[in-house]
Amino acid sequence: MSSSDSLGQIMEKPAEFAPSTFAQRGVAVDFTTPLLVQARIRQASGDSVELILPNLAGGRGSYILAWRSLVQYATITMHDHALYEAVMRVERIDPATVRTATLNVAAEGLAGRDAMRRATTLLAEEKEESLLTNFLLVVDLLKLTGISAQELMRGQAGEDTEARMKRAIHQVAGSLAVSPEVLYQRIERLTRSTFSVGLPWAPSPGRLRRLLADLDAFQASVTQWQSRDVSGAGEVGRFAAQVAHHTTTMARLTLAETDILVRNVLSIMRNWDRDSKIVSGQMSRLAWLLDGWSYIVSLWNSVEHEPHERQRDTILDLARHIPVMPKEISEWTASGLDQEARTIQRKWVRLNQDWRTGRNLQELVVRNELLKGAMA
Secondary structure (H helix, E strand, O other): OOHHHHHHHHOOOOEOOOOOOHHHHOEEOOOOOHHHOOOEEEEOOOOOEEEEEEOOOOOOOEEEEOHHHHOOOOOOOHHHHHHHHHHHOOOOOOHHHHHHHHHHHHOOOOOOHHHHHHHHHHHHHHHHHHHHHHHHHHHHHHHHOOOOHHHHHHOOOOOOHHHHHHHHHHHHHHHHOOOHHHHHHHHHHHHHHHOOOOOOOOOOOOHHHHHHHHHHHHHHHHHHHHHHOOOOHHHHHHHHHHHHHHHHHHHHHHHHHHHHHHOOHHHHHHOHHHHHHHHHHHHHHHHHHHOOHHHHHHHHHOOOOOOHHHHHHHHHHHHOOOOOOOHHHHHOOOOOHHHHHHHHHHHHOOOOHHHHHOOOHHHHHHHHHHHHHHOO
16 A cells, blocks of 8 residues: 555545644654655644645645654654654754754764764754854943953953953843843843844854855756746746745845844843843744755755756755745735745645655655755
């Protein structure tokens, strides 16, 4: 019995996937099993979660099912079993927590050596970026309160740098009428909210800022490719480029608003209850907007120098992974892309092609593991 027939027993009539919010859309997960590539996972009722898969029969809608139902009918890699268990242990399901779980599992070597080395490197980089963000926030906060870098470094006779920093923080806390412990907690929380994006004055861009640049390059490359393609895949490429452009436009608007606020750390600390929620919300919105695009960009980059026909197959492959815009996006902009997404994806996305053509699934597992080793 084929995978599509088996899943048909679980959910005979796939549901039209038109999420109202990003949370309902779910987070794309870097599974390596071909059936589950970039499947989305979302919180269901209580502590349970749901998996969202494209309609494997090639028709409309998506399968929404529980993991325990899926594993009865499909062979899942050890990596994916471990990744699912790791995701189930996170406090809440969002792009940040799922990414951390994904890297931790990959670092164990279950997706191959390349993915293990890449995950280890990325985890180390994230730790460094978090420490740098924390340091830059502290220095900027002290500067805004009138404590210069020279004063901080000079300090008092016999006082080391850590002691000088601690004394300066106590001084700032006093001016804000909060305890040093509370101020430290606020700085730490602001660090967690912003380090994946990076501060606007940081010496190098954060991960999500880099992904924005990668998405710009993806859009330009696919736009150029589709202009030379005379098949229906060209229309899919045009749509992919449009969605990428739409995504980066909204992301940059969100980022610009947040950068203005973050540039005044002292104001955030002084108006903590209001401003911290704004910053956290904007950073969360940015992460949700860009969720799923890293895989798409890596997949396209993997065929950058391949023949046009191979690139055409890749365009049709990545089309089913283009993130569906939730209805809440209409609160931000009226682009008309939502309707076009449904029209083109129904027409062109070749869902379950690998099961219908008999393509070697082991080759796809290997490809997915290699992509994990290349993704940021």
